[in-house]
Amino acid sequence: MNKRHAAVTATALALALTLAACSSDDDDTPSSADPAAAISHIHGLGLAGERLYVATHQGVYTPTAKGEPELVGDSKDDFMGFTVAADSTFYASGHPSEGGNKGLIKSTDAGKTWTSLSLNGQSDFHALDFAHGTIFGLDATNGLLRTSTDGRSWKDGATLQALDIAVSPExxxxxxxxxxxxxxxxxxxxKTFTQGKEPVMAFLSWPAKDALYGIDTSGGLNRSSDGGATWKPVSTVPGGQPQALTALDAEHVLAATQDGVYESKDGGRTFTKQLAVESSSGY
Incomplete structure (x- = not known):
């Protein structure tokens, strides 16, 4: 086995293990009320207005003026899939603190309160994307890619074992x-997917036609200007293994790693830590 093949195999194995770990989280019940511990496991990132929102294993948090995590609303449920559809409109999924599946939930007040829309108790979306007026959800419970235009009725797509999804903005x-x-x-x-092809990425975000971002399992940030046909390395996000990636536009990138949430406004070339978190492995 040559060095390149060995590296690719190791990366693929790492992602396979994270997929398994992600699925095994389903029965975890958060127990700590300490904010630092609560944001040790990040599942999603978003920006509404100028405010950062961090979906975690124990609620959605936002940084205070001092850069400390503050719980949004009063829910300490496990938020898995998470996406900002508009300034105050969020979609999410995950698990209630007492266990089970939340299906799809929606907030219209920037995460302060949530309403159950569909699939309560039936589905856990580990990845959500909102594009072209449609919700795209990776239903980890049933191993399906699902779509919905209203969040209540769904069309089942391909059977898929994946960690993240991204929809073309065009x-x-x-x-x-x-x-x-x-x-x-x-x-x-x-409805259908091709077989996965290299490179192996953990997370993707696609904010503009010529700006598709991917982060690998070691935190290497890459960018494609042709929809994923070719990739160029940009930088390595500080903090180790990635936990989430969201690009707001071609230059504005948010990434969560084992030790914090980082922000870049120069296309991922440099990053500034916006929120420190307790070191954690896994997705």
Whole structure:
């Protein structure tokens, strides 16, 4: 086995293990009320207005003026899939603190309160994306890519074992997914996917036609200007193993790693820590 093949195999194995770890989280029940411990396991990032929102294993948090985590609302449930659809409109999924699956939930007041929309007790979306007026969800409970235009009725797509998804900002039919084999591609809105192909990425975010970002399992940030056909390395996000990635536009990137939430406003070339978290491995 040559060095390159060995490295690719090791990376694919790492992602496969994180996929398994992500699924095994389903029965975890948060127990600590300490904010630092609560944000040791991050599942999603978003920006509404100028405020950062961090979806974690024990609620959604935002930094205070002093850079300390503050719980948004009063929910300390496990927020898995999380996406900001508009300034005050969030979609999420995960597990109630007492266990089970939340299905799809929605907030119209920037995370202060949440309403159950559908699939309560049935589904856990580990990744959510909102694009072209459609919710794209990776249902980890049932191993499906699902889509919905209203959050209540769903169309089932391909059977898929993946960690993250990203939808083309130009074409609602193009959906990418990160698998243990590499990036899988759909050209029919998630009904079918190709086999995953290298490179292997943990998370993707696609804010502009010529700005698709991917972060690998070691925190290496990469950018594609041609929809994932080719990639160029940009930098390494500080803090080790990544936990979440969200790009707001072609230059503005948020990434969570084992020790913090980082922000870049120069296309990922440099990062500034916005929120420190307790070191944690896993997704």
């Amino acid at each position: 074409d609602p039919g193009t959906v990418l997914a990160t698998t243990a084999e590499g990036i899988a591609r759909s050209t029919d809105g998630g």
